[in-house]
Amino acid sequence: MSEGEMAIIKPEMMKSYIWLETADGSIQQVEQEVAMYCPMICQEVLQKGVGSSKNYAISLPQRVNPAMLSLIFDYCRFHHVPGRSNKERKIYDEKFIRMDTKRLCELTSAADSLQLKPLVDLTSRALARIIEGKTPEEIREIFHLPDDLTEEEKLEPLKNTMDDPRIRLLNRLYAKKRKELKEREKLKSVEVEEHVDERSVDDLLSFINGRDHKVVKTSKSKKKNKKRKEQKNGTSMGICETSEKDLKHNLHSKSRNAENVDKTASSLGDVSNLLSMEDDIFTPKTEFEDGYIDDEIDPALKEMLDREVEDFARRLNSSWVLSIGQERQPVHFSINGNGATRRLTGPAAGHK
Amino acid sequence: MGSCRDRLSQLPDDFLLQILSWLPTKDVLVTSLLSKRWRFLWTLVPRLNYDLRLHDNTYPRFSQFVDRSLLLHKAKALEGLNIRIGSRCNTAENDVGVWVRTAVDRFVRELNISYCSGEEPIRLPRCLFTCTTLAVLKLENLSLVDVSCYACFQSVKTLHLLDVKYVDDQSLPRIISTCSSLEDLVVQRCPGDNVKVVTVTAPCLKTLSLNKSSQAFEGDDDGFLVDAPKLKRLDIEDYWGGFCYIENMPEVVEANVDVIYKNTEKLLGSLTSVKRLKLCLITSDAAYPAGTVFSHLVHLELCTCAPRWWDLLTRLIEDSPKLRVLKLRQKHIRRAPSPRASWKQPVSLPKCLLFHLETFKWELYEGSQKQKEVATFILKHAIRLKTAIISPKPSSTLLEKHEMLKELSSSPRGSSTCELLFD
Numbered sequence: 142m143s144e145g146e147m148a149i150i151k152p153e154m155m156k157s158y159i160w161l162e163t164a165d166g167s168i169q170q171v172e173q174e175v176a177m178y179c180p181m182i183c184q185e186v187l188q189k190g191v192g193s194s195k196n197y198a199i200s201l202p203q204r205v206n207p208a209m210l211s212l213i214f215d216y217c218r219f220h221h222v223p224g225r226s227n228k229e230r231k232i233y234d235e236k237f238i239r240m241d242t243k244r245l246c247e248l249t250s251a252a253d254s255l256q257l258k259p260l261v262d263l264t265s266r267a268l269a270r271i272i273e274g275k276t277p278e279e280i281r282e283i284f285h286l287p288d289d290l291t292e293e294e295k296l297e298p299l300k301n302t303m304d305d306p307r308i309r310l311l312n313r314l315y316a317k318k319r320k321e322l323k324e325r326e327k328l329k330s331v332e333v334e335e336h337v338d339e340r341s342v343d344d345l346l347s348f349i350n351g352r353d354h355k356v357v358k359t360s361k362s363k364k365k366n367k368k369r370k371e372q373k374n375g376t377s378m379g380i381c382e383t384s385e386k387d388l389k390h391n392l393h394s395k396s397r398n399a400e401n402v403d404k405t406a407s408s409l410g411d412v413s414n415l416l417s418m419e420d421d422i423f424t425p426k427t428e429f430e431d432g433y434i435d436d437e438i439d440p441a442l443k444e445m446l447d448r449e450v451e452d453f454a455r456r457l458n459s460s461w462v463l464s465i466g467q468e469r470q471p472v473h474f475s476i477n478g479n480g481a482t483r484r485l486t487g488p489a490a491g492h493k
Numbered sequence: 494m495g496s497c498r499d500r501l502s503q504l505p506d507d508f509l510l511q512i513l514s515w516l517p518t519k520d521v522l523v524t525s526l527l528s529k530r531w532r533f534l535w536t537l538v539p540r541l542n543y544d545l546r547l548h549d550n551t552y553p554r555f556s557q558f559v560d561r562s563l564l565l566h567k568a569k570a571l572e573g574l575n576i577r578i579g580s581r582c583n584t585a586e587n588d589v590g591v592w593v594r595t596a597v598d599r600f601v602r603e604l605n606i607s608y609c610s611g612e613e614p615i616r617l618p619r620c621l622f623t624c625t626t627l628a629v630l631k632l633e634n635l636s637l638v639d640v641s642c643y644a645c646f647q648s649v650k651t652l653h654l655l656d657v658k659y660v661d662d663q664s665l666p667r668i669i670s671t672c673s674s675l676e677d678l679v680v681q682r683c684p685g686d687n688v689k690v691v692t693v694t695a696p697c698l699k700t701l702s703l704n705k706s707s708q709a710f711e712g713d714d715d716g717f718l719v720d721a722p723k724l725k726r727l728d729i730e731d732y733w734g735g736f737c738y739i740e741n742m743p744e745v746v747e748a749n750v751d752v753i754y755k756n757t758e759k760l761l762g763s764l765t766s767v768k769r770l771k772l773c774l775i776t777s778d779a780a781y782p783a784g785t786v787f788s789h790l791v792h793l794e795l796c797t798c799a800p801r802w803w804d805l806l807t808r809l810i811e812d813s814p815k816l817r818v819l820k821l822r823q824k825h826i827r828r829a830p831s832p833r834a835s836w837k838q839p840v841s842l843p844k845c846l847l848f849h850l851e852t853f854k855w856e857l858y859e860g861s862q863k864q865k866e867v868a869t870f871i872l873k874h875a876i877r878l879k880t881a882i883i884s885p886k887p888s889s890t891l892l893e894k895h896e897m898l899k900e901l902s903s904s905p906r907g908s909s910t911c912e913l914l915f916d
Contacts, residue, residue: 204503246500253508265508269515277526284500286528295526 159186160198163207168198171214178221179213181255202254209244209251216260238267242283245271499528506534514540514572518562519547536565539572540603545579552582559588563595571596573603573629586615593621600626607633607655610683610706614658622646622668632657634683637664646672656683656706666692676700684710692718699723703737704730727764739763750774751796751824758782773798773824777805787813798825803836803863816845819871822856836866842874850875855883860897869904878908884916 159176162168176192177183185199186192192199201210219225219233238245249264272280281288501509513521513534518541525535541562548555559576574596578585589606596604597620604627608615614636622644630646631653638660646652649672659665665688669675675695679702682688693701698721716736717729724742728749731737737752738759748764750757751773761781764770768789773796774780790813795806810816853871858864872881883901885894898915906913
């Protein structure tokens, strides 16, 4: 087209408009070529023939409000022009997408319901950039998401807690614990007293942990920062976390070795005795642990970790306790705590 | 819409998964702690992106993370798996093998594996080569030495092979021949890949990029053979090799040729239908066969690093009757000192200058004798010229710039509407 021809604008070539109605009832008009850039509108116009006048306005999906509609049309108005270079489009997009998160979410929603793919890609990338690298708290804050996960759901293994130093500490503690138990087991002569079926050892385990919960509480009220107590709690937690089978085996041997153990069905409260026995078994070991652990973690961090470990234990244990079914027979032990301690520190002392 | 309401509540789950697809999987897992809605959403994310750098470059932690998240991931079909291992890891090969096998089992569509360059490449499991769902395959510094003849990439449309090692010259053609729908191919050769001549025969290919990695190559008699009649875009960069022969490409639209071959007749000679051309050659006489006309060429960009670049420019201007945009720029350090030969101006005024040239750009202009001659010639004879933008080298002094500006603005201009910008 030479310049001469373009100077004359014939009236018939004036722009035609498309009429659109948003869910709230307000009607907007926009140039046809701008509206046609959006495939959904294009389809409505071509297939159903609507949109040519105010009375036959195209009704838009609910997620599109008038403010977003005009934003979308700004976008279409820029991009429907074919002559622009990729660089120009990119620069425009980057400027366009700069808005507060609330508007960005609304825009994303509107673009998605209108199926405008380039804008959908642009907005979803922008939202991804916002989410990237942030903690859950930060993300919840930005998007006003409800904080409706329970504590235990939040603590499920895998996820980002894999890198957690607490988990590593626990795994280390447990590994050592297991090793020590195995060694002790070899030293003692084991007599099979009665066949303890798996289920009861299960209950044993869960009640130990349930008891641990209480032990933690009491120890907390005492001097919380005593290393020993914390190691103990950490250890018990390590047990909860890892292979039950090994645990059962160790506990099994432990229970046989403690002469004062009898099985009596009683209320939950009596589990406490068993736990104290178990705790006492492990307490002497803490001296070993201290040596290993201290080398790797500095004291300030360790103190904080210890506290968190306690916390963690309490939460985990509460979930264990909750999972106990009614039909299981709780197995409890009544022990002369002192006696058990005395008996067990003997051989344990040999390891030092 | 109150400020206490969940801002993402209006978006459907599918859309949220789309957003999550852009994120590294490490961040995707963080979202599982957001709220009830998000708790298991991550298990359906269609793309998984793993990068060793995000795990402090500690490989054991990284591989454990990949293993576990792959295990928990529940989507029936994996849209894409991206693994980037940027530092050397001795056990990476076994792990990558398992991960690739898992991806193949989950009907993966896009696979992108990158192992750090310069290290011994890791080998891929054979099951990959019979994966029928694969549409995009991008490999970097891996070894395809185990590919046997039953490879079948019938759905692969995009194939990028960077620094990949092959068995011999026949490996790559064999792989490419199984890709019956291949449209986009990138091959970057590296030293020691057991290839002398890269042969590309692909009937549906639309874009092709051939280049060599930045390491030093031995010998200079290797080359490329290309037969891709439907090609639309070609990129060749080769500072080491000997030749590149291509069969005629009647549909080519854009080409970027940056090579040191002594003879490019069989290369440029097949690109006569090109519309946009970026060129850097060391030869002008043997650039393309005499009598070739680039009848569709509209946009030309020429590098002025070669010893007699002005001769090539003359030839091109004479042989491109429809040229509208001409851009000159020194892309590389000058390869040899400029000879003293003079510039032979075109005998008859080239058609493009008379009828079509509208834009003339020169970047890193130095104001040397030859450059001045060329610039003044073009300014004088390009009757339709609308814009001329000449940008001096940033290292020129103010005095030099002033000289250049003076000379250029005082030179006669053939076009009355021409705007000369000196910047």
